[in-house]
Amino acid sequence: MMAWNATDIIGVDITTVDTTPEFALGTKVTARNTSTGYAGEFVYMKGVASTAASLWVLLNYDDGSTTLLADGQIGPAGVAMAATIASTYGWYQVRGKAAAMLAASIADNAGLYVSAAGVAIATASGKSEIIGARAAAASGSSAASTEVEINYPVLGLSAGA
Numbered sequence: 001m002m003a004w005n006a007t008d009i010i011g012v013d014i015t016t017v018d019t020t021p022e023f024a025l026g027t028k029v030t031a032r033n034t035s036t037g038y039a040g041e042f043v044y045m046k047g048v049a050s051t052a053a054s055l056w057v058l059l060n061y062d063d064g065s066t067t068l069l070a071d072g073q074i075g076p077a078g079v080a081m082a083a084t085i086a087s088t089y090g091w092y093q094v095r096g097k098a099a100a101m102l103a104a105s106i107a108d109n110a111g112l113y114v115s116a117a118g119v120a121i122a123t124a125s126g127k128s129e130i131i132g133a134r135a136a137a138a139s140g141s142s143a144a145s146t147e148v149e150i151n152y153p154v155l156g157l158s159a160g161a
Helices: none
Strands: 004-006 028-033 039-046 056-060 065-068 075-080 089-102 111-114 128-135 144-157
Touching (some): 039 056, 039 075, 056 089
Antiparallel strands (some): 056 075, 075 089, 075 144, 089 144, 128 144
16 A cells, blocks of 8 residues: 655545544545655545445545446546445545556556456446546456556446447
């Protein structure tokens, strides 16, 4: 897991899970990765059951809720920074280099699509595309948290869907 320092709100730890909301839902913060120097942007939202760090979620800005990604969804997406399960609150990355869950054997720079709940794949057949996201490193022989580049990712249905 990467360590981050917030640059625009003092004292924010984007890997913390809160049991009561500490910020208004939808609050955004910019943070810098302490190892690489990369900047990222994060949004504060409600968690959902089975969320683990690095899983992809659908963001609902109307009520501040999240849903693990599933095929056929549309709307804004992000990457969980911690295990923000149901009845908790936390940060989700929406821009920058992120550590996100990718299926096995995805090539560097591959476009990404929705697979199992919260996991991205590189095959477009019948899957929702994660527009504004690509692999920034090749994934290994099994699903794992892998570096991706995201720029306000949005789910849309691919032409084959």
